[in-house]
Amino acid sequence: MQSPLAVVDLETTGGQPAWDRVTEIGVIEVDGFEVSSEWSTLVNPGAAIPAPIQALTGITNEMVAAAPSFAELASGLYERLAGRVFVAHNARFDYGFLRHEFERAGIKFFAKTLCTVRLSRRLYPEHASHSLDRLIARHGIACRARHRALPDADAVWQFLRIAAREHGEEILAVAARQVAREPALPPHLDRALIDAIPEAPGVYLLYGEAGTPLYVGMSRSMRSRVMQHFSSSTAWAREVRRIDWQRTVGELGALLREAKLVKELQPAYNRRESVDVHHGRVAAALARLKAVEWPHAGPLGIVERDREREAAEMHVVDRWCYLGAASCDAELAGLLERGRAARFDYDHYRILSRHLARKGVRTVKLASPCTVN
Secondary structure, three states, X not given: OOOOEEEEEEEEOOOOOOOOOEEEEEEEEEEOOEEEEEEEEEOEOOOOOOHHHXXXXXXXXXXXXOOOEHHHHHHHHHHHHOXXXXXXXXXXXXXXXXXXXXXXXXXXXXXXXXXXXXXXXHHOXXXXXXXXXXXXXXXXXXXXXXXXXXXXXXXXXXXXXXXXXXXXXXXXXXXXXXXXXXXXXXXXXXXXXXXXXXXXXXXXXXXXXXXXXXXXXXXXXXXXXXXXXXXXXXXXXXXXXXXXXXXXXXXXXXXHHHXXXXXXXXXXXXXXXXXXXXXXXXXXXXXXXXXXXXXXXXXXXXXXXXXXXXXXXXXXXXXXXXXXXXXXXXXXXXXXXXXXXXOOOHHHHHHHXXXXXXXXXXXXXXXXXXXXX
């Protein structure tokens, strides 16, 4: 890999580039596959850092109070990154944040990117997880301060050197070129919209002119799935003007939310059935339920966890009615109360029955059963 590299890591106030801000930047400049410079700085985000983020990174409001703003750093950082391949773990996150920050400072920033998550997947496909924590543990990488910008960037640089040693620099270079290839987006679609989408479970919504819903989809890796629409020969993908997304804790939540949004928005390019056919499916499902009755005395909670974010939510179901998802006791109580007016939905039934048939699904018996209308 003879191209000049900038191995970058950011710490931020949250996960949304549109409104969260950068709190720390770390950059390792690499020339001829040797480090030529290391640089880092705290950044005053102009907003309070949430307590959970302070606990995760160790960066406090007091630490950034006297730090320069991004606008003050923008010109020098732009020169530092210019002409270099932008390398980061989950590069779209860091790249998307920097593009937003540069745009606020009145600078248009574009760079070729190399994502080491994708590179690790290609070089080490036998492993299921390619998070930075897993790479650090798997390859014996030394990281002197996890969730700080320069140490995390250094961990990424160590991974590149390990990959070069284990596979050879030529194979590494070929793999890097392959994972860096990305489909061309429609010229009217801002690349930052794609950059902001996480590689995580959730639903995404593609809109056309005048906000017309074109497509609703779900995936365990939203960004990759959205990019597939633009890499395929799907003609309608060129009509996309806006992309929204909603992250979920897991795949079940994404499937249930997708089914709900398709019914509500009726997007033009989702496979839709006529009302008569839909009613026929519901009638058939209700008939089958006489044989497959609700096997519980009351409502059931289906637990989903996101270990990476240490998040969890409970999907509440009663008599095959989906009441919603709760992340705390108050939300759970509200769902159970409102559940008395729940209605049967065939698509929810199909998703829930398949999920509950899997092995290892964690469930919790709940009180206060509802009445199905």
